[in-house]
Amino acid sequence: MAFNVRATRALGEDYARIFGMQPDMDVxxxxxxxxxxxxxxxxxxxxLPxxxxxxxxCAHTHPGTDKDEAQVVSWITAAALLAPGGKSLPLPRRAEGFLVHLGDHDFVLSVPAAQWLTPVLRDVARERYGLSGSDLDGAPFNQLRxxxxxxxxxxxxxxxxVTEGPKGVARVTESIVRRA
Known part of the structure; x- marks a missing residue:
């Protein structure tokens, strides 16, 4: 979440600096x-306001198209907020929702990165810590990971x-486990 906060803040600052637009950064x-x-x-x-x-x-989609706005409205409706008219967000659409949406985009890389790291960490668990069989698909591996x-x-x-390969991941993992 710290990354998302920093990304959202930087985007807001850039909107102000480059476009002269002053989004409400508190919002x-x-x-x-x-x-x-x-x-x-x-x-x-x-x-909350x-x-x-x-x-x-707006974090997972933006109100920039009718389809996307309907998705945002459905989430708000599911959260028991009565959206104006029940079909759209207040006009004009505020920039803050777009900033939150853009700032939340670390998942585009972080989710696949976690998926790509899992088999590497399984190999490390097998080779360095002796996990095997069901331990690699259960609690022992999940706790280590x-x-x-x-x-x-x-x-x-x-x-x-990316920079050092699986051996680098094993090196970092060992330094962490050694400290524990």
Whole structure:
């Protein structure tokens, strides 16, 4: 989430600097955290401003087309907010929702990176820590993987995989396990 906050902030600063547009960064940054339907519902329950709720619901798509806007409205509706007219967002569409959407795009790389790292970490678990059989598909591997990810982010490990290959991932993993 720290990456998303920084990306959203940088985009807002660039919109101001390059386009002379002043998005409400308090709204954009407040909306950058958790943004799934239950989190949107919690924001509604806590009576956060409608601008924050709408921006929060825009994280996974933007209201730039009728189809995408309908998706955002459906998430807000599912979170029990009565959207104006039930079919669209307030006009004009605010920039903050777009900033949150753009700032949330680390998943485009981070999700595949996690998927690509999993077999590499399985090999490390097999070769360096003696896991085999069902341990590689169950709790022992998941605990090792989750601990490694908690100490070195997926993106850091993916960067190591790209630049140093599987041996580099094994090196980082060993340094983390050794500290534990």
């Amino acid at each position: 954009a940054l407040a909306a950058t955290g958790e943004h799934h339907v239950l989190s949107v519902a919690e924001s509604i329950k806590r009576k 409608a601008e924050v709720v709408v921006a929060q619901a 989750n601990y490694i990810y908690s100490q070195a982010s997926i993106m850091r490990l993916y960067g190591v995989l």
